[in-house]
Each structure stands twice: as C-alpha cells, then as structure tokens.
Amino acid sequence: MAVIDRAAPRPATEGAFLVNASGVRQVYAKGDNADLVVLDDVSLTIREGEVVGLLGRSGSGKSTLLRIISGLVKPTSGRVEWRGKPVTGPSEGLSMVFQSFALFPWLTVLENVEVGLEAIGVPAAERRRRAIEAIDLIGLDGFESAYPKELSGGMRQRVGFARALVVHPRLMLMDEPFSALDVLTAETLRTDLIDLWIEGRLPIKSILMVTHNIEEAVLMCDRILIFSSNPGRVAAEIRIELPHPRSRLDPVFRAIVDDIYGRMTQRTPAEKEARKGEGALPGTGIGMALPHISTNLISGLMEALAAPPYGGKADLPDLAGTLQMEVDELFPIVETLQLMRFAELEAGDVTLTEAGRRFVDLDVDARKRLFAEHLLAYVPLAGLIRRVLDERPSHKAPFTRFSEELEDYMSEDFAENTLRALITWGRYGELFGYDEHTRQFNLENPT
C-alpha cells in the first residue's frame, strides 16, 4: 500500500481557514420579470480538518454553492475567498467529485486519473507514480488499463475519487457522490472513504460534500448546513460530535436524523402566515411551481399512509425508510398531498386528512371525482385552465396561453414542469384534456 503525506484531521475549530464566503447571492435573470433567486445571502467557512455537508432538497441551490466555491460559477454578488484570496476562476488546490462521475470514456482508468496532473504540468514519470499511488489507495489496483464503460458504477466513482485525490488538493468537493449508486455500493464507498479519512491517509485537508440524503450527511460530516429552498438559504447549522465509526442504529444517531427531518419540514412563522395550507411549494396562487408527480405516486402514498403500521400518521424518516425513498423523492409527494388537503405536515410527521382517508376507501371513479374536486378547489392554476376553457367558444386553449402567464412568476423550465404536472392531474381527474400534437388544452373527453 502506498502511503501519502499524512494529514491527521484536527478539531475543526483550530484549523486554518480554507474557504470564507459571505453574503453569496445567485440570481438567474429571466428577461423582463421577477428573477429566479437560487441562493440568497449565504455565508459559510470551511477550516482545515473538517468534513462539511450541505444538506437540502433539489432546487435549494446547494450544488450551485459548491460550484461557486470551486470557481466554476461566478456568484451574482457576495464575497468568496479561497485561502484568503478572492476566487476569480477555478482555484488551485481544489478538486471535485461528480455525481455522474464525469469520467472521460475514451481514456483508461490510469489516463483519467492522470488528467488532473497533466493540467498542472507534472512530468510524465512523476505523473505515473502519483496516479498509481492514488489508484492503489482507493482500491482500484488491477483496473489501470480498463475503460470506464467496462466498470461498474461503484468502480467508476472510485476512479472519480482517485482523480480528485491525485492532485493532492487541500479541499475535496463532492457533489452528491453516492446518489447515482445502488444502496449497497454507496454504503461500501462511504465507509471506505470515511475509514481513509479518519486514518489520515487521504492527501487532503478538508471535504465539502453536497447531499440530499440525511443519513449520509450524519454518517460522514463533522458539520452540516441545512438549506431551505426557494430561495436557497442556510436554515440551520448542526455540529455532529459522534465519534467514527458511526452506527445508524445508535439512538443518538437516530435522534439527530429525526431532528434534521423536523427542521427540514419546519417553516418559519412568516412562511406559515404567507402560505397557510399551501405546503412548502414555492410561490403562491397561480404562480406556484408544482412538482411533476404521477397520480399513481399520490394515491400510492395515501394508501401506504392509511395502511398499517401507520394508520393515517407517519414519522417521515420512518416512512422514507419503509418506502426506500430519499428525501428528495418523498418531499414533493407529501407537499402535493398537503397542497390538495389530503394530508398535513408538521415537524417531521405526516397525517392524512379526513378527505385523504376517504380517498383511500373509494373506488376508481369516485377517487377521480374527489381528486378533481380538490384540484379545482386548492390548485389555482387548475381553476384558471378550466375557467378559460369554459369561457372560450371553441373550448380550446393553447399550452402557451398558460406557460407564458406562468413565466411571469418562474423560469421557463419550472413553468413547463408545472403545466406538465397539471396536465397529468387534469387528465386523471378528467377535468380537461390535452392534445400533445397541437399542444392545446381542450374539454374533449373520449368516452
């Protein structure tokens, strides 16, 4: 086994500052109207010797923050410093591990690992030696001449790690590095990485990782920043003092996970007032961005909630575990239920409402009617579409009639997604039809 200069992790309160970011704001302009604020007034520091996690749901801007720190993306405003100097482009001493691995398919494992060294002009012999060291360290011996497409997902991500480590960065950035892997593989990689880290065998000083998996964050990080969505802000900062190796079954571990679930579903008092009963979905009224959730998932979750052991009320981490879903997948469904008054969400617990319980007991046609009723009553956009169709003599309206109106409130992609969700729900509730060919809403109902 090769040994790389040891960097024993020190308590994070002592280490020198690596990253110092303050007041970071990222806005995507979208023409004339309201801009899309991805990050709002975010500050963070990273010291040598710590593993920091950015935890949040998709759309909370945590990946954008990672890219801002790495210098790949320039923030709209705010200060980012890397080792005391302002960041102007990709900085030296940083390297990145990608969710999708981002390996060059035309290079072998060895060549992929060497790429980062070529960029800084390391001589060939030295390059080869260091690449092989990194490959050995990460457990890829014997795969040097393989092409990425010959490897399994887990092996590919190991190449991603080796490539990031070989340049001996001070800070390794990881963008959801385990989320494209299956459960078993991800767990193996996590523990391997943490083992190397606590043994001080990684040639790095600190790790910053983005994740939406709460348990993963608690398992690996010394410090977790929890992001709220729309716009992305740091909602809370939690320090995890548990010693490694951490066990998921440890009651303290469970308590921390529960606590984070609670924080992630909790709303500030101001938000509660503004969005009473509308869930945590961004926007209000017609300008609400809706997640494209299939009606099967909606009714499936209601059935799961109504059935034993839950009987109508469930603890979110528990439910996520039973359904083998991640926060990212579960939250939008729960919020859709909340929006339509089929369920209520409070402090990490989800409870079926009266209507939700009734829905579960009904047959297919009656379910559709109840769904349509709630859709019209609680989703303003559904009401608008129906009203426009009723008013027009032709009972037809083009897709763009609504997407353009939505774009006053949100980005093009969100508008498209929201309307797609509405089309699916409207079709299910038989409120209106949609012809993809002509891109028109209509009132026709093939019977």
Add this chain to the structure above:
Amino acid sequence: MTMHHPALEAGRRRTFAPNLWDALAFGLLFGGLILMVHGGKETLAPLAALDLAPVSLDPAMLPEYALRTTMRMLAAIVASLVFTFAYGALAAKSRRAEMVLVPMLDILQSVPVLGFLSFTVVGFMSLFPGRVLGVELAAIFAIFTSQAWNMTFSFYQSLKTVPRDLDEATRSFRLTGWQRFWRLEVPFSMPGLVWNTMMSMSGGWFFVVASEAISVGDTTITLPGVGSYVALAIKEQNLAAVGWAVLAMLAVILLYDQLLFRPLVAWADKFRVETSAGGPAPRSWLLSAARRTFLFQRVLQPLGAMLAAVPRQRLSFSAPVSQDTRRVVESAWTSRWAEGIWLALVFTVAGYALYVIVAFVATELSLPEVIRVFGLGVLTMLRVIVLIALATLIWVPIGVWIGLRPRWAQRVQPLAQFLAAFPANIIFPFAVVAIVRLGLDPDIWLSPLMVLGTQWYILFNVVAGASAFPNDLKEAASTFRIRGWNWWRKVMLPGIFPYYVTGAITASGGSWNASIVAEVASWGDTTLRAHGVGAYIADATAAGDYPRIVLGVAVMSIFVIFFNRLLWRPMFTFAGRRLRLD
C-alpha cells in the same frame, strides 16, 4: 522503495520477435508510402506535361489513374478536417462568430458542389500559373466542398453538446484551452465526425470523378484520373473502357473502405459517450492486425508517444499585458457598444455582398431570364420530388423486408453503403447509350440518373431502421394480429420513419447536386439535354458565362434551402419528437 506494479511492468515482459502481423503491416505501410510519393511527384509537374502525356484508354493505366484520384480524395479529407476544426471551434466558442458562421454554413451546404467548381477553377489556376498544382487544387477544392460543410456541422453540434459534467471536470482540474480541445472536445465529437466523414466520402467520389475533366469556357483541363478516363471513353464511344473504369472504381472504394474507414470506425468506437456497453462493437481486421503486431507496435511507439504528447502540452495563449489592461479590454469587448458595432459591420458587409451579386448578374441578365431560370428550377424540383417518391415506394418495402431478416440485413447493408459510395456518373454512359438507341425522351429518361447513386441512402437507412425495430413491439404486433396495411401504418412505418427521413434528406441533397451532370449527358457527338436548372448551370459552365453560372447556382441554392426548410426539417423535427423509440 521499489515499485512493483503491473502497469509499470507491462513493458518489460515483451519479447522482441516479430510476428506474422508485422510482415503484413510493413507491407501495407511501405507500399502505401511509395504510392503516395509517386502520386505526389506528378502534381508538381508543369501544365504542359498533361498535354505530353494525355489520358489513355489503356486499362493498364487505370491503377495509376485510380491512385491519382484517391490522392485527391485524401488531400480533400485532410483539408476538410483542418477547416472543420478551425471553423467549428470558432463558431462554437465565439458567440459573435457564431451569429455569422452558422447561417453561412447552412447556405454553403445548400450550394451545389459542382457550382463551386465552375467558380473556382480559374482562380486556382491563376494562383499557380502553368502548374498542374493549380488545377489539382481546383479539383480538390470541389471534393472539399462536398465534405467540409457537414463535417463542420457535426463538429460544431458536438462542441455545443459537450456534457456539462465533463466540461466542469476539465475546468475544475484547470486544463488549458489546448488540453481541453484535445482531451475533451475532439474525442467527444469523434464518433459523429467519423460517421460524417464516411458519408461525405461516399458523396466525394461522385464529385472527384466529375471534377477531373473540367472545362470552363475555353479552358479545358483533364487531370489524369478515373474521371477523365471515363470522360475520354465517352468522347471516343468506348463502352468497354467504361466497364474497366467501373471495375477500377469498385476496387478503389473497396480498398478505401477496408483499409481506412473500417479501422477508423472500429477505433472511434471508444469515443462513444455511453455508460453501458450496448450492441456489438464495430470490428476491423486491419485494426486488429495492427494491434496484434509486435515489432510494428514498437517501431510506431515513439511516434504514438509524440502524438500523445500533443494534447498534454499546457499551451495557452495570453497577451503579455497587465491584469488591468486585460480587464479594460474585456469589458470593452463585451459592452453594448461593441455588440452594436459588430452587428453594424455584419449588416454592412452582407448588404454590400448582396449589392455586388445583383449588380454582377444584372450586367448581362434581365428579369425575364431570371424568371425563366426559376421555371427551370421548378422542373428540376419536380424531378427530384417524383424520383425520391419513386425510390421511396420501391426501397422502403424492400428495405423493411431485408431489415427484418438479420441474416439478409448483414449482407445487404455493406452492399447498399458501397453502392451509395459508387460514383454513379461513371455508369451514366450505359444509360445514355440506351436512351440514344431507343430514341427516348431525354426530359423524362435522363431524370432517373439523378437518383441512380443516391437512392441507396434510402435503402440502407431503412434497413438500419427495420433492423433496430424493437423485438417486443414486433411480438406485440403479431400477438394482436396486426397485419396488412394496418401493420405498415401503425407499426412499421412510424418505427422506421426517423431513419427514412435521414436517408431521404441525404438522397434529395445528392439528387440536386447530380442534376448538374445528369440533365446534360453526351455520348460521342450526341448530347442529350433535359430542361432544368442543372442543365442551365452545366451549359453556362461549358460556355464560361459567369453571370449565368452565378444566377443558376444561386437559384438552385434557393430551391434547396426552401426544400430543406419547408419539407425536410419539419419532418425531421416531427420524427425526433414523436417517433423516437428510445
């Protein structure tokens, strides 16, 4: 510390004994080099040498002619590649350049290739007065124009669609622009580029044949090559010689395919960005042979290492100015003013160019003439439409039948590709003889020549589509007893449509091009002439009448542009949006 590692030790274990593959590789390499030197020497000869050694119909001369023709093809491919890298990269990297370069490329693509030839031959000859090189360059340029545009488009498209994660990886590892280009951008665009080069090449044979016997006005040049051999055979009414030329061409294309493109395609397979291995990888006996050689590999290793070092260099270009100066220049460059100046410049130049064209054409030509040429354009368009429709009716059912039978498809597919590459103009004389003997109407019977070479694109694309048709859909169709017309309409035609459109676009583009040589055909002293804009351009070229050449070429380009925009592009979008099977 001693290192023990398989990757480091791999080099030590080898023996030095050459093997059979080495012998083969050496033969091929040195044979090729000698031939190249021989072919290249001739191009530097003075023009008069062409008159001293006129093209002869002796079949023994054909190998040499074939070699000269092949060298032209090679030169054109190299030129096209250089152009592709420069133009494509510029268009993809600079937003301002993109504004101008992309539409220009679109128009260039629509201009008939032989139209370029009419313009450029005189220019190239005056660049190298009295040397064969000038004429050679004109011919090479003609081939270049048949290849460069779609290669460039393919490269540009690839550059614009580089996966975001790979892009971020190169940036976060701080690769320089040079390293990025060779490590990411070129490899990523490789599969598309190789495929397009191959397609361009098969079109190229047609134009190399057409461009070797050039005559513009009084200037008549015949470059030694298969094309001029055929031209002479036509003049001397020697049908047997045409037969020999066909054989020579068959051999050349076969060799080209086996020695150049098969290995290239098999090699380029590793550049496909697919995470999972799908389908059988393309193979080439030559590439496998080269990879198995021992000595050969060792001899080539330094060369390979040198080539491999190119992408590793950290070349980056930055002017030796201070940070502040750079910032000022940058902000000026991206300001609103710079944008306005650039736009004004583009519009001024475009306006002036338009004025030049109108002024040039108007010196000699009147409005009625322009209208007449548009009428001729309609005639040619009718031909293209009818012939593509006929080819569709014939080849779609046949293609589907073949494609559904994998054993057949395996054999027919290379044959169809081969036929598409074969320059149809070589066999025109046979058709012309038939028309003359039987006294047929040239307006109708010359037309099929236009699709003679291009119909195969429809066939092999349909075969590919039918072979790729998912098995479960086939089984679903048969368990639900969907048969007859319903089967075609609901099952098969939608399934192959995207493939068909791809083939038909290529076929129709090729047919427009072919009309310039197909609407006027001769056999000895007999010249058959059909009415159409192709014949108009051909006649104007023969007469050296530049205003008419410009008019004819411009009109044909306009027709092609509208044909593409109004018919093919909507169909292509529709196929992409609604009928994709993945």
